Amino acid sequence: MTAATATTDLGEAYSGYLDHLAEADEYAATDLAIGLLDAGVPAERVLLDLVAPAQAEVGERWARNEWSVAQEHAATHISEQVVAAVSAHVKPRPTGGRVVVACMDGEWHALPPRLVAEVLRLRGWQVTFLGASVPAAHLVSYLHRYDAHAVALACALPMRLPYAHRMIEACRRSDVPVVVGGRGFGADGRWARRLGVAWAPDAPSAAELIADERALRAAPPARLAHLADDEYASLVRRRGELIDSALAELRERVPSARAYTAAQLDATVSDLGHIVDFLAAAVYVDDASLFTEFVEWLSGILGSRGVPAGAVVLPLEHYAAALRDFPRAARTLALGCAALPGASR
Amino acid sequence: MTASDVRDFDPGDGRLSTPSTTRPSAWSADVRRPTAALPPLAPDRGQATPDWFEVVEHFREGLVVCDADGVVRHVSPVAERLLPEVTPGELLSAAGVPGLSQGVPGGFTHRERRLTARQVPLSGARCCWYVEDVTDSVSRADALLAERARSAFLAVVGDKLGNPLHPDRAAAAVVRLAVPTLAEVAVLVLAPRGGRARWWRATRTDDEAPTVDSGVLGGGELPSAIADGLTGAEPHAVDWLVEQAVDAGWLPGLAGTESAARVVPLPGRDAPVGVLLVARRATRWYDDDDVELVRAFAARAGAALTTALLYRDQAEVADTLQASLLPVEPVEATGVQWGTAYRPAQAGLRIGGDFYGSHRLTDGGSVFFLGDVSGKGVEAAVFTGQLRQCLQALHRLESNPARLLRLLNDALLETTQAHGQGRFATIVLGVARPERDGGLTLTMAGGGHLPPLVLRASGEVETVPLRGMLIGVVPDPRVGEVTVRLAPGETCLLYSDGVTEARGGRRGDELFGPERLVTALTGCQRMPAPALAERVEQVTCDWLAQGDHDDIAVLALRAAGVSGRSVRHLHSVPAGIDQTEETDA
Numbered sequence: 001m002t003a004a005t006a007t008t009d010l011g012e013a014y015s016g017y018l019d020h021l022a023e024a025d026e027y028a029a030t031d032l033a034i035g036l037l038d039a040g041v042p043a044e045r046v047l048l049d050l051v052a053p054a055q056a057e058v059g060e061r062w063a064r065n066e067w068s069v070a071q072e073h074a075a076t077h078i079s080e081q082v083v084a085a086v087s088a089h090v091k092p093r094p095t096g097g098r099v100v101v102a103c104m105d106g107e108w109h110a111l112p113p114r115l116v117a118e119v120l121r122l123r124g125w126q127v128t129f130l131g132a133s134v135p136a137a138h139l140v141s142y143l144h145r146y147d148a149h150a151v152a153l154a155c156a157l158p159m160r161l162p163y164a165h166r167m168i169e170a171c172r173r174s175d176v177p178v179v180v181g182g183r184g185f186g187a188d189g190r191w192a193r194r195l196g197v198a199w200a201p202d203a204p205s206a207a208e209l210i211a212d213e214r215a216l217r218a219a220p221p222a223r224l225a226h227l228a229d230d231e232y233a234s235l236v237r238r239r240g241e242l243i244d245s246a247l248a249e250l251r252e253r254v255p256s257a258r259a260y261t262a263a264q265l266d267a268t269v270s271d272l273g274h275i276v277d278f279l280a281a282a283v284y285v286d287d288a289s290l291f292t293e294f295v296e297w298l299s300g301i302l303g304s305r306g307v308p309a310g311a312v313v314l315p316l317e318h319y320a321a322a323l324r325d326f327p328r329a330a331r332t333l334a335l336g337c338a339a340l341p342g343a344s345r
Numbered sequence: 346m347t348a349s350d351v352r353d354f355d356p357g358d359g360r361l362s363t364p365s366t367t368r369p370s371a372w373s374a375d376v377r378r379p380t381a382a383l384p385p386l387a388p389d390r391g392q393a394t395p396d397w398f399e400v401v402e403h404f405r406e407g408l409v410v411c412d413a414d415g416v417v418r419h420v421s422p423v424a425e426r427l428l429p430e431v432t433p434g435e436l437l438s439a440a441g442v443p444g445l446s447q448g449v450p451g452g453f454t455h456r457e458r459r460l461t462a463r464q465v466p467l468s469g470a471r472c473c474w475y476v477e478d479v480t481d482s483v484s485r486a487d488a489l490l491a492e493r494a495r496s497a498f499l500a501v502v503g504d505k506l507g508n509p510l511h512p513d514r515a516a517a518a519v520v521r522l523a524v525p526t527l528a529e530v531a532v533l534v535l536a537p538r539g540g541r542a543r544w545w546r547a548t549r550t551d552d553e554a555p556t557v558d559s560g561v562l563g564g565g566e567l568p569s570a571i572a573d574g575l576t577g578a579e580p581h582a583v584d585w586l587v588e589q590a591v592d593a594g595w596l597p598g599l600a601g602t603e604s605a606a607r608v609v610p611l612p613g614r615d616a617p618v619g620v621l622l623v624a625r626r627a628t629r630w631y632d633d634d635d636v637e638l639v640r641a642f643a644a645r646a647g648a649a650l651t652t653a654l655l656y657r658d659q660a661e662v663a664d665t666l667q668a669s670l671l672p673v674e675p676v677e678a679t680g681v682q683w684g685t686a687y688r689p690a691q692a693g694l695r696i697g698g699d700f701y702g703s704h705r706l707t708d709g710g711s712v713f714f715l716g717d718v719s720g721k722g723v724e725a726a727v728f729t730g731q732l733r734q735c736l737q738a739l740h741r742l743e744s745n746p747a748r749l750l751r752l753l754n755d756a757l758l759e760t761t762q763a764h765g766q767g768r769f770a771t772i773v774l775g776v777a778r779p780e781r782d783g784g785l786t787l788t789m790a791g792g793g794h795l796p797p798l799v800l801r802a803s804g805e806v807e808t809v810p811l812r813g814m815l816i817g818v819v820p821d822p823r824v825g826e827v828t829v830r831l832a833p834g835e836t837c838l839l840y841s842d843g844v845t846e847a848r849g850g851r852r853g854d855e856l857f858g859p860e861r862l863v864t865a866l867t868g869c870q871r872m873p874a875p876a877l878a879e880r881v882e883q884v885t886c887d888w889l890a891q892g893d894h895d896d897i898a899v900l901a902l903r904a905a906g907v908s909g910r911s912v913r914h915l916h917s918v919p920a921g922i923d924q925t926e927e928t929d930a
Contacts (some may be wrong), residue, residue, distance in 0.1 A: 024871050070869040077876035106891055108883045132879070133886055137693035144510035145660050163891065173508040175518045217554055240852045247851075263864050269851055273890075 010041065010049050017054050021075040029078050030085045043090045044122050047115050048203060051079050051086075055111050065304040076111055083111070087118050095124040097149035099210055100176075102130035102139055104155045104164045104184075112182060113154035119203040120152070120210065136167045143174045150177045150210045152200075155184030158191065158294065159277040162232070162284045165195045165222075177216040179209050186290070194285045196222030226286040231326045235280040243272045246318045253314065271298075272315055279319065279329060279336075288332040292339040299340055309340050316340075406475040409445070411437050413470035424476055427460060437474075445474055452479065459483040488634075495638050498526050502642055506649035515653040517557050519611075519621070519646040520547035524555040527639055528623035530596045533611075534562070534571050535619040535650070542567060548597055568593050574608045574620035587624065596624050603627045609639050611647030618650045670696045670726040672898070673733075675703035678711040680779030684836075684874030684901035686882035688843070690721055690894060698725030699841045699898035700733060704740045709779065712740045712749070715839035715900040716772030716794060725896075728768050731760060736774075746774050746790035747826045750816065754792070757817035769817040773797055773839050783833035783906035791825035792816040795845065795859075799829055800836040800877070804868040808859075809837070833906035836874055838866065843897035844881060849888035857888045874903035 013036060020029035036046050058075045061067040067075075101117040103110055110132035117129040128146070130139065143151070151171045155164045161184060171178045181200045185192040192199030198219045200206035209215055235242075247269065251257045260268065275298075282291035295316070299309045320333040401408065407424025409431055411417055417433045417440075424431065430440040437445060444453030444462045452461045459480045465473050502522050509515045516533055523531035524547045532546045542562045547555040567575075568589040587606045590596050596604065606624035610617035621643050623631075631639070675683040689697030701715040714736060718728045735756045736749075743749045750772070761768050773796075775789035789797065791813035799807045813825035831837060840862070847857040865884040869877055878899040885897055 024873075026873065068868065070872050073869070073876045073880055074872045077873050077879075106886065108879075108886075133883070135693075137691075138695060141693045141695075143514075144656065145664065147511045147513040174511070175505070175509040175514050214554055214556065243851045262860065266861065266864075270887075273851070 010036070010045065014050060014054065017050055018057060021054060021058060021078055022071075024071075024074045024078065026078045026081050030082050033082045033086055034089055037086065037089055043086055044119055044204075046086055047083065047118055047122075051082055052112070052115055052203075055079055063301055063304065079111055080114060083114055083118055087121060090122065092122050092124065094121070094126040096126065096211075098128060098146060099125045099150050099152060100128045100130060100139070100142065100146075100148045101152045102134040102154070103132045104153055104160050104167055105135050106133055106160055106163060107155055107157065107182075107184075108132045109154070109156040109182070112156065113152065116152055116154070116181065116203045116206050120207055123207050123211075125149075125207075125210070136163075136170045139167065140170050140174060143171065143176050148176050149213075150179060150216055152206055152210070153178060153180045154182040155180065156182045158184045158186070158290050159274065159281045160184055161191055161195070161281045161290075165224075165284075168195060168197050177213070178219075179206055179216060181206055191285045191287065191290065193220055194223055194287065196220055224284075224286075226328070227284070229328065231328050232280055232284045234326065235276065235283060235323075235329060239273065239276050239280075242276050242319060242322060243269060245322060246272050246315045249318050250314060254311075274298075275312075275315055275319065279332060282332050283326075283328050286328065288335045291332045291336050295336040295339050296341075303341075313337060313340060406477045409437065409474040409476065410467070411472050411474070418471075423478075424474075427458065427476055427478055428455070445476075452483075491634065495634070495641075498638070499641055499645065502645050506645055509649075510653050510656045512650065512653040512657050513559075515649050516543070516545045516619075517547075517559070519650065520545045521555055521557055522646075523547060523621065523623055523642065524549045527635075527642060529625040530599060530623075532590070532595050532622040532624075533619055533646075534567065534575070534622070536575055536613070536617060537567075546595065550598060570608050571620050571622065574610045575617055577610050577617055579609055586622075590622060590624060595622065599624055599626065605630050607631050607636060607639055609636075609643040611643050611650060613647055613651050614655075618647050618654065621646065667694075667696050667726075670730045672699075672701050675701075675713060675900070676705050676711070678703065678705055678777070678779075679709060680783065680785055680905050681711060681777055682874045682903040682905040684876070684878035684899070684903070686878040686897065686899040688882060688886070688894070688897040690843070690896050694722065694726075696723070696726035697721060697896035698729060699843065699896040700729040701839070701898055701900040702733060702736075704737065706740070706744050706776065708744070710744070711777045712736070712744065712746075712774070713777060713839075713900065713902060714772055714774045715841065715898060716770050716774075716792070717841045717843075717896070717898070718770040719768050721896070728770070732757065732770060732772075735760075744776060746776050746788050747824045750774050750790040750792050750813075750824050751822070754816040754822055755820070758820060761817055769815045771795075771815055773811065777902055780830075783904060784835075785831040785837075785902065785904040787829045787831065787837055787902070789827055789829065791827075792822070795840060795842060797829075798838045798840075798863065798866060799831065800838065800866055800870050802832055802834055802870055804870045806863045806866045808863075831902075831904040833904050834870065836870070836872075836877055836901055836903040838877065838881070839900040840881060841896060841898040843895040844885045844899065847885045847889050847894050847897070849890050849892060853890065853892050857885060861888070874901040877901045877903070 013032060017029060017032055020032060033046055033050065036050070037043060055076065058067065058072055062069065062072040099120050101113050101120070103113055114129060117127045121127045130142065153164065153167060155161065164180070164184065168178050168180065179198045179200055180192050185199055189199035189201065196219055198209055198216055200209050278291055278294040282288055295312065299312050302311060303309065316333055316337050320330055320337070323329045323333065401421045404421070404423065407427050408419065408421040409417060409424050409428070410419040415436050415438060417431055417435055417437050420431055420433055428440065428442055430442065431437065432440070442455060444451070444455065444460060452459060458478050460476055461479050462474055462476045465475065467473055505522055506515065506518055509518050516535065520531045520533050530546065530548045532544060534542050534544045536542070540563060543559065544562060545557060545559040547557045549555040570586045570589050586608060587604050590606055591599070603626060604624050605627045606622060608620055608622050611619045611621055623639055672687055674685060683703070685701060687699065689695055691697065698718045698721055703711050703713040705711055716732070718725050718732065720728070735753055739749060739752050739756065743752055757770070770792070771794035772792040773789055773794045774792065775787050778786045780786060789809065789811055791811035793813050793815040796811045797809045799809055801807060809827055809829055811825045811827045814822040816822060829837060845857055845859050845862060848854055849857065862881065865880065866877070869880065872880065878901045881899045882897060
């Protein structure tokens with residue numbers, strides 16, 4: 001299984017790599033990556049043009065319901081092992097200062113920031129990767145203990161933005177510049193600008209930004225004056241109540257919901273909670289597109305699993321009725337409803 | 346009818362009717378008294394006439410009276426002094442005084458004095474200019490504004506310097522904050538440690554943000570002014586200070602001859618913690634107020650650095666102790682793939698009352714364990730340390746799990762009784778032995794801990810029937826024992842109650858429970874052990890939704906198959922177990 005890796009053609013290697021991920025074959029995947037390095041392919045290309053697109057494809061396969069969560073996790077684990085092997089194989093000599101890379105608290109998508117960490121390491125930085133879901137207190141005590149030139153924080157889900165903001169502020173108070181990345185900040189980084197923090201679209205730009213201290217510190221001011229209306233805080237306070245009433249209405253109007261198994265009930269509660277969380281995040285950054293993008297994505301995910309779009313309309317309308325006194329949340333929910341496929345309103 | 350109708354120089358202010366200089370402070374040029382107040386003056390007018398000049402000379406405002414053509418007719422002595430170019434008999438406009446043009450009252454600077462002028466029309470189209478020297482009051486107001494700016498600056502400094510607890514970060518913040526308010530170049534030299542002095546410097550070119558660089562100097566290379574400063578003296582001979590700093594190459598962009606510099610010590614616990622050199626172009630000399638401000642800044646900077654250095658020393662000690670209390674990753678063992686997750690309740694502390702680990706046995710097997718001690722935080726962590734040390738020693742004597750657990754119980758009882766601690770622990774302790782076919786045989790003993798789970802190749806999850814009593818409580822506890830066989834690719838999972846007792850859900854008060862854990866693991870038989878352990882950590886934390894939690898620990902052992910490689914799965918996993926509605930991407 002390892003003999004076929006003596007190629008420098010990443011396109012050819014890519015499909016082989018995906019097969020190894022599909023077979024959960026850690027050793028074949030690692031051998032393939034190391035083979036590319038030995039054939040002269042730069043480590044950064046192996047990470048960014050092989051591992052990164054493969055991971056994106058893994059996510060797509062999960063979204064299309066072709067792969068289970070278990071398969072997705074197994075594939076991610078293998079890619080992590082491959083990244084570690086590539087890094088150990090190259091052994092770059094650190095010449096720069098320390099950069100701390102971490103996932104936001106509650107954020108488990110550790111592979112993209114891991115790739116950023118390895119690219120920074122390849123470019124001479126002394127990188128500490130703190131891993132997935134790093135509590136703010138842990139990060140801050142780490143920064144107090146070991147000085148850092150910069151902190152790179154990753155956030156893949158926009159619903160974590162309020163926590164992300166808290167974490168960014170915590171780093172700022174320690175006087176360490178922060179650069180953020182990940183799809184959680186919007187495809188164009190617009191929510192990073194809203195939170196007043198430097199943003200990088202990919203690993204090479206993150207490396208460039210970190211090398212330019214002046215640009216790092218020249219982050220625009222946060223524009224969060226809208227938070228004065230207290231809608232975000234109220235949404236967070238009423239989260240449990242909103243989920244309860246939405247669930248009650250669902251049971252009333254959809255008879256099959258009354259016969260849910262415990263696991264189905266948990267999944268439904270979790271979905272209802274995510275809708276509130278994404279709504280709250282949209283209200284936090286005052287951008288309805290955060291919510292409409294989520295609604296489109298959610299209906300796509302549910303659609304691929306045979307759940308009709310109507311299942312999303314019901315809670316959206318329920319929340320809209322419950323939150324009619326919250327102008328920004330109500331407007332966001334209305335736009336969310338309109339974004340659903342087949343919405344005629 | 347006013348006195349000005351008679352006297353050209355009458356200021357038009359009724360107060361002049363009292364020829365007294367005893368109340369000058371009450372005079373207000375802006376208060377126009379009604380002319381009705383004047384009549385008592387009339388009978389004395391003849392007598393008072395010679396006094397008008399005397400009165401006007403003591404008047405704070407200077408007077409310039411012009412006739413209808415704008416020709417100066419009278420200039421009072423005060424006005425003469427303030428506006429020497431105004432000459433009687435000539436046009437006022439010819440004097441070229443900027444503030445004395447028609448209809449533009451207000452303040453202006455003339456001959457380095459701040460003046461205010463106002464024009465009052467008199468009868469017969471004449472007019473009078475009242476000119477006052479307000480240099481003193483303006484400078485008082487300026488001083489007040491400057492004082493406010495200084496207070497605001499120091500407030501920002503206090504705010505920014507209070508947070509960075511890392512000494513390097515705090516030092517960089519000190520120099521960055523000093524620019525541009527205090528200096529164009531600021532250099533901080535910390536008191537030498539081990540003969541080497543570290544320095545930080547902030548410089549600013551144009552209006553951009555200051556750039557900070559840093560380095561290290563040998564103790565002997567310090568300019569003498571800096572060395573003096575480190576002993577607590579504040580050098581005052583400003584000229585040679587600049588030259589020293591320029592010679593040392595510390596002031597890029599500033600030439601020695603045209604720069605001003607000051608050195609202030611930063612107060613520390615006893616001796617200064619460092620010295621701050623501030624320098625800027627001589628166009629902004631350091632006056633007394635500036636030096637006061639630099640000193641006040643230095644006091645705050647010194648306090649921040651002292652705190653940061655103190656924190657570093659304490660944190661070094663704490664880190665060393667903490668490192669000895671953190672769970673050690675299991676040692677590599679033939680046929681076993683380990684996976685672990687650890688999330689202490691107190692995130693900042695990173696240690697807690699859960700523990701796991703493994704030791705290799707001489708016969709090729711491994712002892713492994715996961716447990717939880719009573720209590721939380723540091724004390725609990727210290728107890729886990731004692732427990733792990735006991736096991737480290739005891740596993741060399743006894744490799745049967747049940748007997749090893751009893752030995753551990755005796756050792757703990759002895760320690761806790763000796764210290765009067767009353768602590769206890771729950772634990773699962775096992776021995777894993779590799780089989781020829783790549784499977785594992787696990788013999789496990791239970792000390793009152795949650796029973797392990799086994800993830801079978803079919804994707805089903807079994808609960809291992811393992812019971813037993815807490816250890817560290819009674820001398821001869823009931824210890825459960827069980828043997829489990831793992832086929833290649835099957836996994837045994839040990840976890841602490843931080844997982845199943847995590848509170849979350851809709852209201853944040855529902856227990857996660859063992860059923861949800863089983864559901865989360867079902868169908869995950871293809872996952873490598875590290876991914877499985879992380880999955881348990883993740884579903885638990887998702888359930889918690891950022892809420893408080895107990896210590897969480899997970900240890901997974903997967904039968905890695907022959908030749909140390911994971912078995913390859915030739916058939917795809919049956920679907921249907923997946924969380925169809927999980928919004929996780």
